[in-house]
Amino acid sequence: MGDRAGDTQGRNMELLKPAIAAELAALSTFAALGLVAEKIAENLAKPPKPEMGDLALGCFKLARDLNLKPPELASRLASAFAAATGALVLHVSAAGPYLNLRLNHQAAISHTLHAIETTTGGDNPEHWRFGNSEEGDGKTLVIDLSSPNIAKPLAVHHLRSTMIGYSIKRIREAQGWRVVGVNHLGDWGTGFGKLIAGLKKYFPDVEKRARAGDPQPLGDMSVATLNQTYARFNAESKENEDLAEAGRHEFSLLEQHIEALIGGTRAGAGQDGEANFRIWEHTRSISLAEFERMYAHLGLSFHLWPVVDLQHARVLTAEPDVFYRDHCLYVGESYYVAAEDLCRRIIADAVDSKVAEESEGAIVIYTHGKDKPPLMLVKNDGATSYHVRDLAAAIYRHRHWHAHELAYVVGGEQKWHFEQLFKSLELLGHDWAKGCLHVEFGLMMFQQADGKWAKTSTRRGTAIMLEDLLDEAVKSVREIMASKNPELSQTPEAERIAHAVGVGAVVFNDLKNGRRNNVKFDWDAVLDFEGESGPYMQYQFVRMGSVLEKYREKFGEPSFASGEAKLLALPEEWLLVQLLADFPAAVARASRELEPSIVARALIDLASATSTWWSATKDTRIVGEDAELSLARVRLVNAIRKVLGRGLSLLGISLVERM
RNA sequence: GCGCCCGUAGCUCAGUGGAUAGAGCAGCCGCCUUCUAAGCGGCUGGUCGCAGGUUCGAUUCCUGCCGGGCGCGCCA
Known part of the structure; x- marks a missing residue:
């Protein structure tokens, strides 16, 4: 061996x-x-x-x-x-x-295979319960995932938060948790003031249409144009303080408008505020349409939580648990300003209770003593900061979903922010802050001309667009399929398979290593479909499916109850059974540590042992002349297939029957 | 300067205080008339960053140092 x-x-x-x-x-x-x-x-x-x-x-x-x-x-x-x-x-x-x-290997094999067979009936991997537990029964986790910014395209680094978060959601659900996935859209903040100021400056027509009451003042403008507009204005405002001031002013008008709209504590901002509101709203809907396309590629489904339509703000479904299992929610940062006025209430509360204080014209909380930078609630221009919106979001999530844990799948560079956030919650008297977790992950790095690795940046144009990456991966899979399986590539299902395998390759590549590691982005490595790769996992799953099909052709529907464990005497078979018997522990540990790579690693070991076994049985075949031996082996095949399939689906990777 | 993350084979990374530290990639040598070779086998490759400490036992825990990354009041 x-x-x-x-x-x-x-x-x-x-x-x-x-x-x-x-x-x-x-x-x-x-x-x-x-x-x-x-x-x-x-x-x-x-x-x-x-x-x-x-x-x-x-x-x-x-x-x-x-x-x-x-x-x-x-x-x-x-x-x-x-x-x-x-x-x-x-x-x-x-x-x-x-x-x-x-x-007694025979007893251990029977025990393990039986455990798998009784928990993995049917064809739907969602119903394969091997590896599930009741550990989280009755508990709710609200997990913050993906959380891109409006008016920016999705880049590769967004894949990390999205897929790590989604996989954790699925893994926790397998452990009995009710999990609400929340996409905390970056749809609020001074940046939008700059964007609005930029749009008004470079596209005067936008302001005209907005003032005239056009609900779509941006026409058919793309996300790319929005992003460029922001980048251009941002660059110019670094040189020109007047522009920077204009940006802050536009945002302030927007926030005033919305706060007045909901009968909050501040006065309105008249026509200017209304126009800004229209521009902002259209920007958001343009971005959401693009996000939807990307999430559809990844097989995720999000539903927009009502944000500004106060008339219809309500719980979305009568069957929330099923709903939350099948979907995640978009809840923009603006929700806490616009629909709940939570931000201002938190600020007032923090000031009244003397947790917060004024400093240099801003309202701040010294979470870690005066010699460390404080958490900022309100900036010196009166606008809320993202910190206070995160406080509001946490309080809302805990209150609304009765969450036992709040997890934030956000890059490690924001560690300090979350330490301050959780400490602030504690200072404000929320003892449940102990259940808040920052699920940090490493940066996406790219190699510069000088050979050194640096953080990717959408602004500096060094980020790789997620769509380009997925397209490229699917294209490579198509080419490989055409050469390795030409008949299949001519069939109508070829495109669906290429998509599943290509996207799966990108996702698996991202999830296979510990989430804290920085990722050095390398096209060759991402598009390498050999070895410890998504396609390799899919391939072993497909092989097991083929063998089962072969068995059915030759001997009919297998009856696992009569498969003799003692016929599984190869060392490779014993190794496989041991790996299968360890899968539930891997899922449990992945859940505990919020670490999908533990499941991915278990799959690598299982797939590798499967492939070795496949080769070791070349002479007799798994399904061969001996009906009893074939049946015993097919029991193992079925178990491997179910566990590989379940594992991949826990990682958010869709399965294919052929490739 | 302070804080956090990381340091294991040429590269990318696994490794739950326990016996002789593993994989993938890259390189070299083999293996397709059969259920898919996106595969399999073999070879090459290590002062587990360095130095102390705790322990019967440390790659794993603690301290210090070195190297890389990230963060450090009005971006999110």
């Missing part, structure tokens, strides 16, 4: 540990020493080499509790085992401080 046999990762068989530990705990020697199942299970681990055993009981901690030397305990347990004949534990032997266990 080569080096992989020595790999201890992912072969802990967590699924079987409770049963194994219970079996040992029932033995008189173990019981006499007070070794209960739970303590045994905690100390079971994988030996470095399979020859040593299938599992090992490390005796270090157990011996210390009993005032014995670890090797002494191990040998005492070993010598007492001789008479016992367990169902799962076949044999034990002491090896220094370890008690090595050899398992």
Whole structure:
């Protein structure tokens, strides 16, 4: 089996540990020493080499509790085992401080395959429950994901927040949580003042139409033009303080207008405010249309939470849990200003309770002492800052969805902001702030002409557009399909497959490594569909499907109940079963650590072992002449297929039956 | 300067205080009449950044240093 046999990762068989530990705990020697199942299970681990055993009981901690030397305990347990004949534990032997266990493979295989077969009925991966748990039953997580800015195109770095967040949503749901995904749209802030000022300056017609009451004053302007307009004005305003001031003024008018509209605490801004409001609203709808297209590529569905249409602001569905499972929501930052007036109420509250204070014309909270920069609620021009909008959003989420945890999938460069945010919530008396988590992730870097890596930036034009990346990946897949599977590429489903595999490749590439790592963007690496890649995972899934189809052609519908586990005697088959038995633990850990890469890594190990097995059975085939052997192997094939499929769908990657 | 993240094979990265640290890519050598070769096998490749400390045991925990990244009041 080569080096992989020595790999201890992912072969802990967590699924079987409770049963194994219970079996040992029932033995008189173990019981006499007070070794209960739970303590045994905690100390079971994988030996470095399979020859040593299938599992090992490390005796270090157990011996210390009993005032014995670890090797002494191990040998005492070993010598007492001789008479016992367990169902799962076949044999034990002491090896220094370890008690090595050899398992009854047949029993372990049956146990594992049965567990998978009883939880993965039907054809819909959403219904494959192997790896699910009830850990989060009755708890709600509100997760902030994607959160792009209006008037900017989606770039590759947005993929990180979007897919890490979406995958965490799915993983948490698999662990029983109710998860509300919220896309906290950046649709508010001084930037919009600059954009409006820029539009008025460079496109005088826009202002005319807005003043005349046209609800679409921007005509058919594209997001790219909006972004360029902002960038141009922003650059010019750095040289010219008057322009900067004009930008702040336009935003202030907009905010005044909306606050007056909702009967808030401030006076209106007349026709100017109204015109700005129309421009802002149209900008937002143009951007949303583009976001929709991108999210559709990724297979995500968002619904816009009513923001400015106060008449119809209400809960969107009568069946919220189903709704939240199938969709995420857009809730723009403007919601907390426009529809709830939460921002001003929080500000007033913070000032009244002396948590906030005035400083240099602004209202701030010193969250970490006077020598650290404070969190800013209101800027010296009277406009709200994004900090106060985040406070409002947190309070709203906790109150509205009764959230037990609030997670923010936002880049690590905003770590300080979230530390301040959570501390401010605490200072304002919200003890639930303990359940707030910043799910930070690394930056997307690109290589500069001098060879050094730097942060990508939409403004500086160094960002790669998400659409270009997805297009490029799908195009590559199309080409590979045309050469490797020409018949399939002529069929009507070819385009759908190319899309699923191409997008899946990009997503898997993003999720396979720990989220905190910076990502050095490299076209060649993203478009490399060999090795630890999305297409490789899809490919093994497709192969398993083909084998099942082959079996049906040859022997008819398989009856797994009569598949004999003892016929699965190859070392490759044992390895696969161990990996399968470890999948639920991987999902549970991914949920706990909010880390999709743990699931992705489990899939890499499983897919790799599958491919090795495929080759190892080349001579007899998985489905061969021997009906009984074929049936036993097809049971394993079915289990692998279900687990690979479930894992990919937890990562937000769609499945294909052929490629 | 202060704070946070990272440092493991040529490159990109896994690694839950435990036995001899792993994969993918790149390089070299092999393997397609069969259920898809987007694959499989083999070889080459390591002072786990450095130095202390805690521990029966440290790549893993703590401290200091070095190197890279990010952040540090009116962008979000």
